[in-house]
Amino acid sequence: MIFDTIIIGAGAAGLLCAKFLKGTYIILERDQRPARKVLISGGGCCNFTNKNVASEHYYSQNAHFCKSALAQFSWEDAIALFSRAGISYEERDHGKLFSSDAKQFANYLQAGANIAFKISISSIERTEEWWTIHCGYGTDFRCRHLVIATGGLSYPELGISDFGYRFAEQLGVAVEPLAPALVRLDFPGNMRKNFAKLAGISLPAAVTVGDRTIMDEVLFTHYGLSGPAMLTASLWWQADTSLRINWLPKIDLKKIIADHRSQRVKDILTNLLPKRLGEIFSKGHDRPLANMSKGEIDTLVGQLTQFTFIPEHVAGYRKAEVTRGGISTRFLLSKTMAVKHIPNVYFVGEVVDVTGELGGYNLHWAWASAVAAAKAIDDNVGHR
Numbered sequence: 001m002i003f004d005t006i007i008i009g010a011g012a013a014g015l016l017c018a019k020f021l022k023g024t025y026i027i028l029e030r031d032q033r034p035a036r037k038v039l040i041s042g043g044g045c046c047n048f049t050n051k052n053v054a055s056e057h058y059y060s061q062n063a064h065f066c067k068s069a070l071a072q073f074s075w076e077d078a079i080a081l082f083s084r085a086g087i088s089y090e091e092r093d094h095g096k097l098f099s100s101d102a103k104q105f106a107n108y109l110q111a112g113a114n115i116a117f118k119i120s121i122s123s124i125e126r127t128e129e130w131w132t133i134h135c136g137y138g139t140d141f142r143c144r145h146l147v148i149a150t151g152g153l154s155y156p157e158l159g160i161s162d163f164g165y166r167f168a169e170q171l172g173v174a175v176e177p178l179a180p181a182l183v184r185l186d187f188p189g190n191m192r193k194n195f196a197k198l199a200g201i202s203l204p205a206a207v208t209v210g211d212r213t214i215m216d217e218v219l220f221t222h223y224g225l226s227g228p229a230m231l232t233a234s235l236w237w238q239a240d241t242s243l244r245i246n247w248l249p250k251i252d253l254k255k256i257i258a259d260h261r262s263q264r265v266k267d268i269l270t271n272l273l274p275k276r277l278g279e280i281f282s283k284g285h286d287r288p289l290a291n292m293s294k295g296e297i298d299t300l301v302g303q304l305t306q307f308t309f310i311p312e313h314v315a316g317y318r319k320a321e322v323t324r325g326g327i328s329t330r331f332l333l334s335k336t337m338a339v340k341h342i343p344n345v346y347f348v349g350e351v352v353d354v355t356g357e358l359g360g361y362n363l364h365w366a367w368a369s370a371v372a373a374a375k376a377i378d379d380n381v382g383h384r
């Protein structure tokens with residue numbers, strides 16, 4: 001079977017790429033259903049883009065690479081496209097745009113798409129201007145343009161594979177180191193016991209990782225810290241480095257201390273923080289502030305506003321929303337997502353070394369990179 005384009009992977013990027021193609025195409029999908037991650041995204045409501053989409057919200061070895069694709073498909077373009085398809089949306093905190101039901105996205109993306117399911121690719125060959133995809137049982141697919149949209153390694157139960165990374169290596173395209181991201185960061189062993197009893201508590205905090213500070217909710221779990229602020233921090237965190245948390249980012253603690261010198265530390269902290277967290281920080285300080293030395297007060301303020309620790313690790317791919325790293329952008333053209341040294345092969349979506357923060361940035365990258373590749377293919381097919 002011969003097509004202008006073959007797309008491997010019927011996820012967010014592969015399906016949207018197909019929507020923009022003018023020539024003939026088929027999507028080859030190893031699972032029996034399309035868009036499985038879209039369906040569970042945003043807790044079933046699909047946080048499909050963000051009003052703050054810009055390169056600084058993406059992790060990549062080349063921070064500038066994503067700019068061209070993002071410029072070709074903005075968050076306004078995403079709204080316009082999906083609104084035309086009858087999908088309604090609402091804005092939530094930090095510019096996040098959610099639909100009311102991720103099924104609407106999955107239905108729109110797969111409607112009319114030419115998809116072959118349960119495909120097991122055994123090899124891919126390039127001869128002259130053709131790509132031949134061998135799928136066992138003598139089934140071969142041929143095309144001029146090949147788009148790899150096979151996603152990352154997170155949520156293994158959803159039929160993920162490392163196909164895209166292996167194929168890149170076959171092409172001589174480097175893969176930047178892979179790691180789970182947008183995931184819980186675990187306490188080192190000595191802290192776990194002390195903080196495990198806080199599991200379930202969530203509070204706004206300012207988390208500093210490297211030169212970034214993220215203001216959002218932090219959630220205590222039995223193993224470490226999660227919640228939106230920590231998930232985004234996990235994207236920027238490098239192993240064996242420390243994190244700093246200000247548990248009272250919106251409070252002038254020095255003023256409170258000056259104004260409440262007759263009060264017990266415990267009473268002040270259990271008022272300012274969730275009770276159990278306040279109790280942990282006031283341990284050993286069960287007396288009025290006036291009875292504490294300046295040094296003791298400074299230490300306490302430091303613990304509350306510059307709480308620093310080195311996480312043991314990030315939780316694994318089973319819990320991670322995305323895979324950080326991927327196809328090296330050094331080998332791709334940023335305008336088209338095409339491989340520089342081999343004609344007519346493109347990598348789009350999460351498989352590429354462009355990983356967004358929490359908040360709709362990853363689906364937006366899937367859309368934008370897919371549209372960039374589709375436009376380039378359309379120009380090329382049109383000129384044949």
Ligand SMILES: Cc1cc2nc3c(=O)[nH]c(=O)nc-3n(C[C@H](O)[C@H](O)[C@H](O)COP(=O)(O)OP(=O)(O)OC[C@H]3O[C@@H](n4cnc5c(N)ncnc54)[C@H](O)[C@@H]3O)c2cc1C
Pocket residue numbers: 008009010011012013014028029030031034035036037038040041042043046047048049119121149150151152154155158159160161162163164320321322348349350351359360361362363364366
């Ligand atoms: C729980 C969860 C919630 C999320 N929520 C959000 C959110 O609200 N907002 C947001 O922006 N991002 C969210 N994400 C991330 C987002 O879903 C992904 O970044 C996005 O789906 C990536 O799109 P993709 O098309 O590149 O890859 P995928 O959507 O993963 O699609 C890849 C496709 O390729 C197929 N495939 C893999 N290997 C092969 C092969 N060998 N042959 C054929 N097919 C293959 C897979 O089966 C899959 O269908 C979430 C992720 C998770 C896990």
